[in-house]
Amino acid sequence: MEIADLTKKRIIEYLDEKKRFDKRKLLEYRNIKIRFGISKQAEGSASVRIGKTEVVAGVKLDIAEPYTDSPDKGSMMVTTELLPLASEKFEAGPPRINAIELSRIVDRGIRESGFIDFKKLCIKKGEKIWMVFIDIYPLNDDGNLIDTSFLAAVSALRDAFFPKMDEKKEKVEYGKLTEKKLPLKEMPFMLTIHKIGKSIILDPITEEEESSEARVSFAISPEKKEAIINAIQKGGEKELTKKEVFEIIDVAIGEWKRIYPTIVEKITEAEKRPEEKIIQSG
């Protein structure tokens, strides 16, 4: 059963008093847990939990022909499958717009931040390049799939190693990894800010997400100690005033500065200990 209008009302009233159902502050994330190496056939994989929301992402690499307008650059494709696993709202079948939007938001955040050095994915100019596939699978939806999915994708990229390549046949030998990691630069982090009533919050749980009127996702990465906004997506049916948008931008930058060092730390920790085991139950 979806959230009742009555509970929506209560959520808004509570937020007006700067309070949330789970006692968090308005701009506080739930507990974030990152694990690397959760799927061994992938060249890179990770599972990210924000509260009870969990998303797994996997990176597969393959050799392909470059696009004609970028003969010396590798390429990337991001796909999300919203399977009827993570929520009763997801239906089996071809990707609906929410899966497509999520994929494209993650794609732009990674691409525009320059996180992947595509030039270093060139094997033979004009002929062969590395194609990076990032596939995202939510396992449990308890709100904020966007931020969780983005972090899972970035983590999977950090976890990834190049597979061995048969030089003569110029084909990949799957199942065998080299010790070479992907050519990555400064890591982007995505925050999605939601407007509910008069309040703005970060990291909504399911009930809050269902009460959300508008959301703005920001992919931000560091450049010479500055916070650079690489991608933005506004979602939700309600419009925002210019003042609200300016306020949201300030909040995004401010919170990013606060959270980013913690995220870097968590990823560095996860990188040291690739997981043998996987998912613990709730």
Add this chain to the structure above:
Amino acid sequence: MEKYQQGKISEEKTRVIVVPGEVIASGESYLPGDNTKREDKDIIANKFGLAEKEGRLVKVIPLAEKYMPRKGNVVIGKIIDVTFSGWIVDINSCYSAFLSVKECAKFLNKNNLIEYLDFGDMIIAEVLEVRHRAVDLTLKARGLGKIENGIIIKINSSKVPRVIGRGGSMVNMIKHESECRITVGQNGIAWIKGEKLENELLAKEAIMLIATKPFVEGLTEKIKKFLESKK
């Protein structure tokens, strides 16, 4: 809790965790209760949960289950559609429910159905009748009607007896300690209304605690202590 895991019910062992198909008890002296069936001399579990012996009756309390509507149950539901003769109500069950205009306490003009109950409104209703694949509701009794204010929470319907307690002992204790009005629908949807939002959240926390730890003994005391510690 190893003692609960294996074996069958006997005079000494009155509670056993069972999976579907397992033999809970053997012998003609036992009678098959809820979620069990008799096969020759054995009582077999039909659901996963805790098998309990009450006198000669052996039943299984499932860990979780979807609410099966029964006539006379008080349920809390959400209006999901408005038709010319009534409303379709989501009662978080395998079946959808229907509230006919004729079963409303107020006299209504067929044109102002939406004014009385709109999409997304919550109601406390009683199950009037369970037809083959649908359920009829009524608002014609005391305490039934549209819900205003407060919060709605959802627990598994199998936990409702524990949340209510014997003769209402548990829920009354929570009402008293949190100073809230509370109605727990048999379908696992509960409505909490308090003076302050903090009170509502306290009651919610207590109910959720019970709902996630149902098989604990001395639960009433533990919940009481919890509520007192939070005030």
Add this chain to the structure above:
Amino acid sequence: MTYKRSDGREADETRKIRAEVGVVPRADGSALFAFGDTIAIAAVYGPKPLHPQHLQNPEKGLLRCYYDMMSFSVGERKRPGPSRRSSEISFVTTNALMPALQLGNFPGTVVDVCISILQANAGTRCAGINAASMALAHAGISMSDLVTAVSVGQIDGQIAVDLTKEEEDYESGGEKTTDIPISFLPLSGKISLLQLDGGIKAEKLKEAIEIAQKTCSKIYEEQKKALKNIISRKEEKIKE
């Protein structure tokens, strides 16, 4: 000369089994089941009203299974989305689970089971069925039994259980491995899934089925343990 299993296992030994219940909190029931490297996750939603109405069965509830592999679960990336293979496996999985369910109690409803393979090294449909049957019990669906599956095979004339991909692909002297995924309702001993690929004589097939049944009774113990453990764990975490 008998085939020596590269991981040192006995012929009737499965890979290390991991079974956990409750891995998808939002679902009505969920479980993870792994045979060594092959990991399956299943989530159950239902029974719930089935729309549109003309799809409803007035006698009993409908079971819908959706099986697929995550694209990075295999060596060469699998394109996202259903394939003919995943459609077929969804179908035989439904038939494998149906006999254990008592859906007569819920006419007109639907129970949706979603099986996702996180990591694949053969035996995925069996791991999926094992996860699904635990998830269905966890969801509180009325069942007469659990369902237990394993793939048994003939490698080089010898019957072995829980084949790896390497063993499935093994060929010697023109003889390919025969792969037989099979599922049992453990308490009644009845078979609900039976498929075969390869080339095997009738006598050997019967032998394989007997061995599979013995293996399935061990798998059943793991499924039971995983289910019973969540009740114990909930009891232990008492807040003082």
